[in-house]
Amino acid sequence: MTRHVVATVDELPPGTRKILEIDGRPIAVFNIKGEYFGLLNRCPHQGASLCEGPLIGLAKSSTPGEIEYTKLGEIIRCPWHGWEFDVRTGQSYCDPRRFRVRAYPAHAEPGAEVVKGPYIAETIKVEVESDYVVVDL
Numbered sequence: 001m002t003r004h005v006v007a008t009v010d011e012l013p014p015g016t017r018k019i020l021e022i023d024g025r026p027i028a029v030f031n032i033k034g035e036y037f038g039l040l041n042r043c044p045h046q047g048a049s050l051c052e053g054p055l056i057g058l059a060k061s062s063t064p065g066e067i068e069y070t071k072l073g074e075i076i077r078c079p080w081h082g083w084e085f086d087v088r089t090g091q092s093y094c095d096p097r098r099f100r101v102r103a104y105p106a107h108a109e110p111g112a113e114v115v116k117g118p119y120i121a122e123t124i125k126v127e128v129e130s131d132y133v134v135v136d137l
Helices: none
Strands: 017-022 025-032 035-040 055-060 068-077 084-086 103-105 126-129 132-135
Touching: 035 103
Parallel strands: none
Antiparallel strands: 017 025, 025 035, 055 068, 068 084, 126 132
């Protein structure tokens, strides 16, 4: 698995998404309440840019006339034909046995963890004396 830096945490606040291409694949990264999820930006039904659709929730009813909304902002609806998928898992709500969208792991990491390497900079002692900056070599 190859890691790709796609945004800073500030560029992707909760409730937003970023659509991009990674290694030739259209991908969308979502921030849902501080958790990050990646989805292939292609609807398995007819190939629409799935992740350009609205983020919605699920409506449940235990008795007639009473509706409870769950998973608010966690379900993506295809802009072409309205097929719905769970952003967290890629599961289809139209036909879960036959259709799903490829989900990709996404998470936030500290900058120091992402940009590691064998980079060693030579340091030189610097002091300020009166009005002069002095470098000791």
